[in-house]
Amino acid sequence: MKRTVVAAIAAAAFIVPFVAQPRAQDLPRRLGGENGPRKATDAKRPAPMLADGTVDLSGVWTGGGDATIPRMLGKQKLDELLQPWAKEKLAAVKEADDPYFYCMPGGPLRITGGFAWRLVQTPTDHAKYIFMLQEGNAHTFRQFFMDGRKHPEDPDPGWYGHSIGHWEGKTLVVDTIGLNDKFWLDGSGIPHTEKLHLIERYTRTDYNTLERVVTIDDPGTFTKPFDVKYTAKLGEPNSEIVEYYCIENNQWGERTNSDATAKAIPVVK
Amino acid sequence: MYRNFGVLILGFAVSALALAVPASAHHSWTAEYDAQKPIKISGVVSKVEWTNPHTHFYVDVADASGKVTTWNFEMASTPALERAGWSRKTLPVGTMVTVEGFAGRSVAERAIVTSFKGPDGKDFFVPKLGN
Numbered sequence: 001m002k003r004t005v006v007a008a009i010a011a012a013a014f015i016v017p018f019v020a021q022p023r024a025q026d027l028p029r030r031l032g033g034e035n036g037p038r039k040a041t042d043a044k045r046p047a048p049m050l051a052d053g054t055v056d057l058s059g060v061w062t063g064g065g066d067a068t069i070p071r072m073l074g075k076q077k078l079d080e081l082l083q084p085w086a087k088e089k090l091a092a093v094k095e096a097d098d099p100y101f102y103c104m105p106g107g108p109l110r111i112t113g114g115f116a117w118r119l120v121q122t123p124t125d126h127a128k129y130i131f132m133l134q135e136g137n138a139h140t141f142r143q144f145f146m147d148g149r150k151h152p153e154d155p156d157p158g159w160y161g162h163s164i165g166h167w168e169g170k171t172l173v174v175d176t177i178g179l180n181d182k183f184w185l186d187g188s189g190i191p192h193t194e195k196l197h198l199i200e201r202y203t204r205t206d207y208n209t210l211e212r213v214v215t216i217d218d219p220g221t222f223t224k225p226f227d228v229k230y231t232a233k234l235g236e237p238n239s240e241i242v243e244y245y246c247i248e249n250n251q252w253g254e255r256t257n258s259d260a261t262a263k264a265i266p267v268v269k
Numbered sequence: 270m271y272r273n274f275g276v277l278i279l280g281f282a283v284s285a286l287a288l289a290v291p292a293s294a295h296h297s298w299t300a301e302y303d304a305q306k307p308i309k310i311s312g313v314v315s316k317v318e319w320t321n322p323h324t325h326f327y328v329d330v331a332d333a334s335g336k337v338t339t340w341n342f343e344m345a346s347t348p349a350l351e352r353a354g355w356s357r358k359t360l361p362v363g364t365m366v367t368v369e370g371f372a373g374r375s376v377a378e379r380a381i382v383t384s385f386k387g388p389d390g391k392d393f394f395v396p397k398l399g400n
Contacts, residue, residue, distance in 0.1 A: 096300050103322065114349045114396075135348055137322070242348045249320035251343075252301075 045207035047170070050123060055170050055204050057119045057130070060239035064212050064232025065111025068188040072228050078190075086191050086221045093189030096252075099182065103246035105138040105159040107183035108176055108198055109214060111232075112137055116241050130165055130172070135241045144174050151177050157194045159183060172202040185216075193220030208234045298343075298371070302381045306372035310380075314364045315339060319357035321346050326360060326382075328368060341379040342368055345396045353396040364388065 048056040070078050082090065100106045111117060115136030122129050128146040144165035155162045155178030162178040176198045185192045199215040210232040217225035312330035316339075324344045331337050344350060350359075360366065369384035385393040 114346060116348065136346070242351060244321050244346060244348050246322040248322075249318055249325070250322055251325075252322075 043206055043208050047204035047207060050121065052123045054121070054123065054167055055172070056121070057172065057202065057204055057210065058121055060116045060118050060235035060241055061210055061232040062116050062235055063111070063113060064117075064210060064230045065109060066113040066187075067228075067230065068186045069190055069216075069228060070188050073226070081222045081224065081226055082190075083221060083223060089191045090189055095189070098184055098187070098189065100137055100184065100187075101250075101252045103137065103250050105140060105183060107179065107185065108142060108160050108163070108200075109185055109216070110137075110183075110187065111230075112187075115244065116235055116239065118241050130174075133241055135244050137246055139244050139246070144172075151175070157181070161198075168201075170203060172200075174198075174200040174202070176200070191221060192218050195220040210234070298381045301373060301375075302371040303374045304371055307369070308372050308380055309367065309369045310340060311365070311367045312340070314360055314362050314366055317357060317360065317362060319347060321348075324350060326366075326368075326385075328366060338378055340368075341376075342370065342382050343379065344382050349396045353394050355393075359393065360385070360387075 050056045073081075079087065100110070100112075106112060111134070115134070117135060118133045120131040120133060122131075123146070128148075130144040130146055132142040132144070134140055134142070138159075140160070142160050142163060144163045146165050148166070149164060151162050151164060157178055157180035159180060159182065161176045163174050163176040165172055165174040167173070177196075179192075179194060179196045179198075181191070181193050181196075184190065185196075196216075196218040199217070201211075201213045201215075203211045203213075205211050212230040212232060213227055214230070215225055215227050216222070310328065310330055312328040314326055315329040316325075316327035318325040318327075323346055326342045326344060328340045328342060329337050330340060365388040367384075367386040367390075368380070368382055370380040370382040373379040382395055385395055387393060
């Protein structure tokens with residue numbers, strides 16, 4: 001039996017080289033995103049506008065929420081911002097325990113690399129929304145209410161919270177509260193409380209670039225509010241977001257958890 | 270001749286290889302894979318899991334005694350691979366491949382991929398992703 005297997009492998013080694021295999025670099029780049037080329041000339045084009053006078057933010061974007069807070073601010077500044085309990089908790093964090101690796105939602109701040117997302121504007125009279133459709137990591141959406149409503153008095157905390165948006169000139173301002181404390185604020189494991197309040201400012205500085213400045217305010221975790229700045233890039237023309245279900249075949253917990261019996265989730269193969 | 274398919278553990282300078290290491294879309298790879306364990310393996314693709322959060326290519330490798338070991342090679346997500354021109358048919362079962370990467374910390378016969386070469390020795394592009 002063993003000899004048969006080995007013989008089959010040996011035979012395959014001789015047969016396969018004569019069968020032309022398509023190579024990745026020969027195939028059309030069907031989808032945009034981080035690994036797809038953009039037109040260099042697009043950088044000089046201004047941000048497009050919608051008929052209602054607001055900036056057209058639609059398109060497939062990549063990046064814009066990936067860098068960790070310590071990387072952006074530096075350790076010293078972060079130390080000044082963290083309350084003692086948060087500093088202690090961060091110091092004890094193990095990367096393997098990030099809920100994100102178990103396919104849980106990453107929360108509103110994190111938009112991780114390698115995935116694309118799309119903004120969809122519906123500035124009609126009866127439905128004023130902007131949706132952020134996220135390919136990864138939870139394959140989910142955020143919804144920004146653009147009709148002038150206020151936040152609920154005491155929203156039940158969720159993974160993406162309650163978001164209301166308005167325009168300040170050419171900048172979209174999104175205010176989010178009602179967040180739970182189950183996700184990590186960023187990939188470094190910075191904790192937060194249900195008092196977390198995010199104010200995002202999205203500015204399409206040119207055709208290809210979407211600047212995202214976020215004020216992070218959590219009086220339960222930080223000594224004062226602070227800003228972080230991300231930059232998202234437009235995918236290539238005709239880009240699409242694509243299907244991605246993290247829970248399908250996540251082998252993470254099987255290999256990293258100190259409890260050898262722990263499994264991330266049922267595996268579908 | 271079975272030696273052709275043998276496992277070659279090459280003592281590459283890790284610092285040189287580190288430049289080509291792909292971070293993963295879903296998570297960083299260092300919790301699972303060991304940068305001190307560079308590997309180079311030739312074998313035959315025996316199973317393709319075109320899945321998420323990551324794709325897995327299983328490669329059967331025979332040693333000098335004829336013992337076959339199945340390695341589990343982890344690659345990026347399907348969106349990342351599709352954007353780089355891959356499909357589930359790019360490396361079908363039966364393809365002879367040479368793979369470079371870093372072996373697992375807790376499971377020996379698995380590795381993250383830094384280089385995939387097809388039967389003609391030419392490179393398949395391994396997407397380098399954000400962290």
